[in-house]
Amino acid sequence: MVRSELANSGAAPKIQRPTTLRESVFEAILELIVNGSLSPGQHLAESELADLLGVSRQPVREALQMLSGEGWVDLRPGHGAFVHAPTVEEADQLLAVRALLETESARLAALNSDAAGVARLREVCSRGLRALEADDVDASVAANSELHALVTELSGNKVLAELASQVSRRVRWYHTPVARQRGRASWEEHALLIDAIEARDEARAAEIMREHTEHTRASYLEQRAAEPVEPPAPVARRRRPRTLSAR
Amino acid sequence: MVRSELANSGAAPKIQRPTTLRESVFEAILELIVNGSLSPGQHLAESELADLLGVSRQPVREALQMLSGEGWVDLRPGHGAFVHAPTVEEADQLLAVRALLETESARLAALNSDAAGVARLREVCSRGLRALEADDVDASVAANSELHALVTELSGNKVLAELASQVSRRVRWYHTPVARQRGRASWEEHALLIDAIEARDEARAAEIMREHTEHTRASYLEQRAAEPVEPPAPVARRRRPRTLSAR
DNA sequence: AAACTGTATACTGTAGGCAGTCGACAGCAA
DNA sequence: TTGCTGTCGACTGCCTACAGTATACAGTTT
Numbered sequence: 001m002v003r004s005e006l007a008n009s010g011a012a013p014k015i016q017r018p019t020t021l022r023e024s025v026f027e028a029i030l031e032l033i034v035n036g037s038l039s040p041g042q043h044l045a046e047s048e049l050a051d052l053l054g055v056s057r058q059p060v061r062e063a064l065q066m067l068s069g070e071g072w073v074d075l076r077p078g079h080g081a082f083v084h085a086p087t088v089e090e091a092d093q094l095l096a097v098r099a100l101l102e103t104e105s106a107r108l109a110a111l112n113s114d115a116a117g118v119a120r121l122r123e124v125c126s127r128g129l130r131a132l133e134a135d136d137v138d139a140s141v142a143a144n145s146e147l148h149a150l151v152t153e154l155s156g157n158k159v160l161a162e163l164a165s166q167v168s169r170r171v172r173w174y175h176t177p178v179a180r181q182r183g184r185a186s187w188e189e190h191a192l193l194i195d196a197i198e199a200r201d202e203a204r205a206a207e208i209m210r211e212h213t214e215h216t217r218a219s220y221l222e223q224r225a226a227e228p229v230e231p232p233a234p235v236a237r238r239r240r241p242r243t244l245s246a247r
Numbered sequence: 248m249v250r251s252e253l254a255n256s257g258a259a260p261k262i263q264r265p266t267t268l269r270e271s272v273f274e275a276i277l278e279l280i281v282n283g284s285l286s287p288g289q290h291l292a293e294s295e296l297a298d299l300l301g302v303s304r305q306p307v308r309e310a311l312q313m314l315s316g317e318g319w320v321d322l323r324p325g326h327g328a329f330v331h332a333p334t335v336e337e338a339d340q341l342l343a344v345r346a347l348l349e350t351e352s353a354r355l356a357a358l359n360s361d362a363a364g365v366a367r368l369r370e371v372c373s374r375g376l377r378a379l380e381a382d383d384v385d386a387s388v389a390a391n392s393e394l395h396a397l398v399t400e401l402s403g404n405k406v407l408a409e410l411a412s413q414v415s416r417r418v419r420w421y422h423t424p425v426a427r428q429r430g431r432a433s434w435e436e437h438a439l440l441i442d443a444i445e446a447r448d449e450a451r452a453a454e455i456m457r458e459h460t461e462h463t464r465a466s467y468l469e470q471r472a473a474e475p476v477e478p479p480a481p482v483a484r485r486r487r488p489r490t491l492s493a494r
Numbered sequence: 495a496a497a498c499t500g501t502a503t504a505c506t507g508t509a510g511g512c513a514g515t516c517g518a519c520a521g522c523a524a
Numbered sequence: 525t526t527g528c529t530g531t532c533g534a535c536t537g538c539c540t541a542c543a544g545t546a547t548a549c550a551g552t553t554t
Contacts, residue, residue, distance in 0.1 A: 020324045020507070045535065056509045061537090065309060069316035077267045078515065080536060093406040100407075104347050159340040160347075163410065267537070292505065303539045308506090325545070327506060 021055055025063035028053055033072055033083055034173050040085035044073065071170055088224050091174040095220060098171050099213035101164040102148060106193060106209035108155035110202040117154045121194045124150060129187050145172065147190055151209075154197070175220055182219055186212070268302055272310035275300055280319055280330055281420050287332035291320065317413055319420075335471055338421040342467060345418050346460035348411040349395060353440060353456035355402035357449040364401045365445045371397060372437050379434060392419065394437055398456075401444070422467055429466055433459070 029049065032038045044064065046057045053060070068075040074082045086094075109117070128143030148168060152161040189212045196205035276296065279285045291311065293304045300307070315322040321329045333341075356364070375390030395415060399408040436459045443452035 022507085023324075047535075057536095058508055058510095062309070062312060065312055066316065069313065077270075078536060079517095090406065093404045096404060097406050097410065100347065100351050157340045157343060159337065159344050163344065269537085294505075304506095305538055305540095325506065 021059040022062040022066070025049075025053055025055060025059045026066050029060075029063055029067060030072060033067075038083050040083050042083045044081040044083065046080065070166055072173075086170075086174050088221075091171075091224075092217070092221065094167060094171055094174065095213070095217040098164070098167045099210060099217060101160060101167060102151065102213050103206050103210045105152040105155040105157075105160060105164060106197070107202045107206035108157060108160070109151050110197045110200055110205035112156040113154040113197055117150075118194060118198045121147065121150055121154075121197065125187065125190050125194060128190070132183060132187060141172075141176070144186070151193070151197075175216070182216065185215075189215070268306040269309040269313070272296075272300055272302060272306045273313050276307075276310055276314060277319060280314075285330050287330050289330045291328040291330065293327065318417055333417075333421050338418075338471075339464070339468065341414060341418055341421065342460070342464040345411070345414045346457060346464060348407060348414060349398070349460050350453050350457045352399040352402040352404075352407060352411060353444070354449045354453035355404060355407070356398050357444045357447055357452035359403040360401040360444055364397075365441060368394065368397055368401075368441045368444065372434065372441060375437070376434050379430060388419075388423070391433070398440070398444075422463070429463065432462075436462070 029038075029044075038044065046060050046064070049064075050057045050060045064073060064081045065075065067073045068081065072084055074084050076082065113121075124143055124147045128140055128147065131139035131143055145168065149161075149165060152164040155161060189208060193205060193208045193212065196208055276285075276291075285291065293307050293311070296307045296311075297304045311320060311322065311328045314320045315328065319331055321331050323329065360368075371390055371394045375387055375394065378386035378390055392415065396408075396412060399411040402408060436455060440452060440455045440459065443455055
C-alpha cells in the first residue's frame with residue numbers, strides 16, 4: 001500500500017532543523033573555551049555571555065549546565081560557572097582513562113570489524129599522512145581524532161564509544177596547548193594498528209593501542225615537566241570590567 | 248598568628264546548606280525512575296512534574312537535562328523528555344564497560360591502597376555478609392555498591408572513579424529488576440579481591456574483579472534470556488490523562 | 495469509505511523580572 | 525595601624541509569561 005509518492009523519492013535531505021538555542025550556545029561557549037578565548041578559572045557571568053551571544057540568560061544557563069556535565073566548566077552553586085582548570089594530576093588521570101577505553105576499543109574492533117571498516121580506517125589514515133606531509137597541522141589533528149573515533153565505533157560497543165568520545169575531547173583540550181602533535185611516529189603506529197585489526201589479532205591491536213596512547217601520555221608529562229607553568233588562575237569574581245575580554 | 252579562636256575549635260559540622268532546587272528535583276525524579284514509578288519510554292511533561300513536586304518548570308527543566316547527561320532520560324528537542332528505555336544490547340554493553348572500568352580500578356587499587364584502605368574494605372565486606380545472613384537484601388545491595396565505589400576510590404584515579412560511579416548507577420537500574428543479588432558467591436569473591444589488594448597483587452586483583460563482573464554480566468543475560476519481556480514501551484504523548492500516574 | 499485538510503490543545507523553548515545571597519570595599523573601633 | 529562590621533553592588537536561582545510548534549481529533553472532499 002503506497003501511502004505517498006513522496007515516500008519513494010529517496011534521498012532524504014533532512015532539512016536543517018533549527019537546532020535548539022541551548023545547543024548552539026553550548027557549541028559557541030565550548031569553542032571559546034578550546035580556542036582559549038576563555039581562560040581556565042575564569043568566571044562566566046550568565047548575563048555577559050547572554051549579551052555577547054545575543055540571547056537571553058535561560059539558554060546560556062542550560063548550555064553551562066551541559067558543559068558542566070562534560071567537565072568543561074565547574075558550577076559552584078550560588079557562584080556561577082567557572083572554566084574548568086585542569087591540574088596536571090587530573091590530566092594524567094584522564095589520559096590513563098583514555099588509554100584504557102581506547103585499548104579496549106581496539107581489542108573489540110579487531111574482533112568485530114569487517115572489510116568495509118578496515119577500508120574506512122585506511123582511508124582516514126592515508127588522509128592523515130597526506131596532511132602531515134603537507135604540514136597541515138589542523139587537518140592532521142582532525143584526522144587523528146577521526147581515526148580514534150572510528151576505532152571506537154568499530155568496537156561495536158556504543159556505550160564505550162560514547163564515553164571514549166567525551167574523554168577524548170577533554171584530552172584534546174588539555175593536550176594540544178602543551179604538546180605538539182607527535183607526527184610521523186604516531187601515524188606509523190596507526191598503520192600497524194589497522195594491520196592488527198585487519199588480521200583480527202585482538203591481543204596485538206590492544207597492545208599497539210596501549211603503547212600508542214601511553215606514548216601520548218608520556219609526551220604530555222614530558223612537556224609539562226619542561227614547562228611547569230600551572231598558572232594559579234586568578235579566579236575571583238571581578239567587579240569592575242563589564243566587557244567580556246575575548247583576549 | 249592566630250587569626251581567630253574559632254578556627255581552633257575543630258569539629259566543623261558544615262551545616263546543611265540548602266542545596267539548589269534543581270538538585271533536589273534531580274534526586275526526586277531519579278528516585279521515581281529507579282523505583283519504577285516512572286516506566287521506561289514514558290513521556291515526562293515538565294509542568295506535570297513541576298506540579299507534582301511543587302516547584303516551577305525551570306528547576307525541572309534543569310534537572311531533566313542533568314538526567315539526560317547521565318543517560319537516564321532522552322531529550323528530544325521540541326518533544327520533551329522520555330524515560331530512557333534500555334535495550335538488552337545496550338545493557339550488555341554497559342555491563343562490559345563497567346567490567347572494564349572496575350577491573351582497572353581493582354588493579355590500581357592493588358598498587359596504591361594502604362592498610363587503612365584495606366581495613367575500610369574489610370569493614371564494608373563484613374557488613375555485607377552480615378546483611379546477607381540477615382536476609383536484608385537492601386542492605387546487602389547497598390554494601391555491594393559501597394564496596395565497589397570504595398575500590399574505585401582506592402584506585403587513586405578520580406576520573407576513573409567518577410566514570411565508574413556513573414556507569415554503576417545505571418547498571419544497578421538495568422540489573423536489579425531482572426536479576427536477584429547473586430548472594431554468597433559474590434561476597435566470597437569480594438573477600439578474595441580484598442586479599443589480592445592487600446597482597447599488592449595487581450594481576451590477581453584485576454583478574455578477580457574481571458571474573459566477578461563477568462559473572463554478574465552472565466547472570467544478567469541468563470535472566471534476560473529466561474524472561475525476554477522487553478515491553479515495546481507504549482510511548483507517544485498521551486493527551487487526555489492529566490494526572491501523572493504513579494503506575 | 496478513505497484520505498486530506500483545518501482547528502484546537504497541550505507542551506516546549508525562550509524571554510524578562512524579582513528576591514535572595516555572596517563578595518568587596520569603606521568606615522569604625524581597638 | 526590592624527581587625528571587625530555595615531553597606532553597596534552584582535550575580536545567581538527561581539518564577540511567571542508568551543510565542544512557536546507538534547499532535548490528535550473533527551470536518552471536508554473525492
